[in-house]
Amino acid sequence: MLEEERALPTANYGRDKQMRMIRMSRTAASQSARITFMRWNPALIFAACFPIVAAGQPPDSNAKILPDAILATLRIDSSTQTISYQDFIREQVDRVLFPPQDATPEQVDQYARQILRLSAQRILYADMAVKENLGGNTEIKRVIDRKLREVLIKKLHEEADSQVKEPSEEMIQAYYQAHLEDFHTLETFKIQTVNSYCAFPLDEKAMQAAHEHIQKAWGEIQSGSDFIRVAIKYSNSPLPYRGETIPFSAGDLYPAIEEIARQLKNGAISPPFQTRMGYMMIRRIAWTPAETEPLTKAAPKIKTFLFGKAREGHWNSFTRKKQQDLRPRIQDSLLFQGDPEAGDEVLEFQGHKMTWGELREYSDKQGESIAGMSQQDRKKRINGWIENALLCRIAEEQFSGNDTIQNELKLIRRDLLFREKQRNLLESIRKDLRISGDQANEYVEKNPGYFLSEKQTRICLLNIPFSNDSSASSVNSNRQKAEGLRRACEAREKLQKNEDVSLISAEYCGKDWQYDLDFAPQGPRGRIVDMAVEMLQKGEVSEPVEYEKGYYLIQLQDVRKSAPLPLDAAQEKAVQILKGIQARDLLDKKLDEILNASDYKINPANISLLINQIKG
Structure with a gap:
């Protein structure tokens, strides 16, 4: 810290x-x-x-x-x-x-x-x-320059966005009329359930036990017992439903459950029926037929969608014109000459002559390594660098006379230099510190929770979009969501049958989807995936997990639990922690001395x- x-x-x-x-x-x-x-x-x-x-x-x-x-x-x-x-x-x-x-x-x-x-x-x-x-250091200069380029491009985006007008009411209404089918709401249900859960559905004895359990509940219902009391008494599912009213729309639940709910009348109770994970009874509380979502309710979604499309279109035309004016003047300093596959040929990139090997090294330092990429992927990555370089050059010319932005860039540069200087001071103090083995062992004994190996989780994650039409550009409709759920359920059944994951991924996610990965809690895919993973046992497949663009399916492949670190590794980690604590204390004193002088x-x-x- x-x-x-x-x-x-x-x-x-x-x-x-x-x-x-x-x-x-x-x-x-x-x-x-x-x-x-x-x-x-x-x-x-x-x-x-x-x-x-x-x-x-x-x-x-x-x-x-x-x-x-x-x-x-x-x-x-x-x-x-x-x-x-x-x-x-x-x-x-x-x-x-x-x-x-x-x-x-x-x-x-x-x-x-x-x-x-x-x-x-x-x-x-x-x-x-x-x-x-300090800013003359090559590595530090690269970090500062990249941060300033990011700020400039961000400012360019903001300026372009400021020129876009929000869609008018007439535009919103015209879109609504042209895409009316996207705003048909689905029929909705409210039900209460009794769940007889079977953790091992392929085990005949386990399923028989679940069947006997639900029959006891059905017997009490036929004897006149209150449905909610029976649900509280007999429901044993991991889901937190014990007679509570559950609202859902058509397509939210599995088709068999939905069809039974549709056939019931309000207040009626279904006989027990088999599900994938046991047996269930449901009582229908309410049903609302499908209808068209009114314009007043759909307008905010349409406005957001149209404004986003307008911003995207304006940005593309804005930068395209700027690039057309700029490219002829900087062609030699930005574009690569020759074919990288030709060998160690000298290339031009951002005004610097670089061999192919130096270019690969540059990509590694940028955190965007091109080593091992196909020729097509390398060209995409390089074109991305060129695109960013062009945008940065456009932004530099655009804001060269803007004193406010230039002053802000100076302040950001000073702030980055401040942080680098502070890190350097702290590191110089750490180098001179010596921690004994006894001190490290004592710290390990007092803080055992700090010295555990990381829990390693391997998952298979499938991303199934609401629509399998990659060219779709409309607001996600209820029908698209229902179609996405249907496809996610199909993919889940195939995954449970141990069919080839690569074929499932190609059919439902796209051929380029990387489905096999190490799981990091609170990762970029958010908390919803974290919660789904926590509920799985090894080999199990989650229910479809909805997010803003589709559904995730997660299969837990392997888990290695945390364990105490080996003694030498624990000691080394303790030494680094103690050095950090002592270095910060010494830095406080050093800074006071520097300030006073x-x-x-x-x-x-x-x-x-x-x-x-x-x-x-």
Whole structure:
């Protein structure tokens, strides 16, 4: 954890957190603007961190006034990845606004001083990095340049998007009339169930036991017992349904269950029937026929869809024209000459001569390795680089005279240099630290939970879109979702029968879908997949898991549970942890020494001024 992420230790801060949050909620409307103003307004740092006060006192001759650098301490931009710093500053400001009940004035002063100290650190670090030409380091320069290119392209997107008008009511209505079938709502049901669950449906004895269990429940129903009481007594499914009313639309459940619900009348109870995982009885509570979704309800979806298409079309035409104007002027510096397959031929990329081997090395450093790719995939990747380079050049020309954006890029560069300088200082301290074997062993014994091997999970994941028409460009309709669920159920049955996964994937997901992968909890596919994986046993296949574009099917292939690390590995990890803890403590002291010896002064007389300005 870096310096700016560390909070001041106070004995009663955690104990009073709940009371502080209550006080915050009562005054949120009035205080929110003040907190935001403090974080974004450099005048407060001018007044308190440096000896320039509102009363018009002359500045201290030893003080260094750097408006851009001071602004960089307060301007929080998501593109600079400073969320932790933002949260930390907010926490310190909250402590000044809502201190613990028994906090002394000295403690409140210390909270305010910490804000100023961190702000001065960021300014000082960035200045040190500039003086040392840290940005001239090849690796650091590559990181900074890539981040600045990303910001420029993002700004280009924002400018293009600002030129797109939202769709009119007439356009929305015309789309609605032209795609009316997409807005037919499906018939809906409300049912209650009794589930006799069988964990091993291929085991005849297990299925027979489930059948006998549901027959007992059916007998009580025929004797006049209340359905909900029977459901609570006999339902043994892992699903959390014990007589609760379950709403669903046509296509949400398996066709057999849906058909039985359709044939029942409201209030009627079905006899027991077999399912894939046991037996079930249902009582239909309500049924609503299919109807057309009114325009008032469909309009928000249509508006979002049309606006997205308009933005995409405008962006394509906007960049196409820009590229046509730009390409002739930079053709030689961007496009590769010759065929990469020809060998070690010299190529031109972004103004640099690179051999094919150097190009592969470049791709590895960019995290986009082209090693092992087919010729077609390599060309796609290289064309992507060229496209981004063109967009960046377009953005540079577009914003070259925009002082606001140019200043923002300077601030982002300073912030990145600040972080790099801080990492360098921390690393230099770590190198000189020595941790004994006894210290490492003691830490392992006290914290065994830190020294376990990672749980390794291997899954097969199929992504089945709502529509198998890749050219479809309409709003996802209820019919498309129902069709997607039907296809997902078909794929699930084939997967359970151990049919060839590659053939299933090619039929339902597309031939390029990579279905075999290592599972990482809370990964890019989100929490819904995490929850599905947690419920599976090895070899089992999940029910279809819906997400915004289709359904996932997950088969759990292998699980290796966490286990204690070998002694040498645990010791090595403990050494690194202890080095990190000690290095941060030593860095605190070193930074104070550097600050005290620098031209950056925190004027103690202005601490109270900062507190008063924060509180308004």
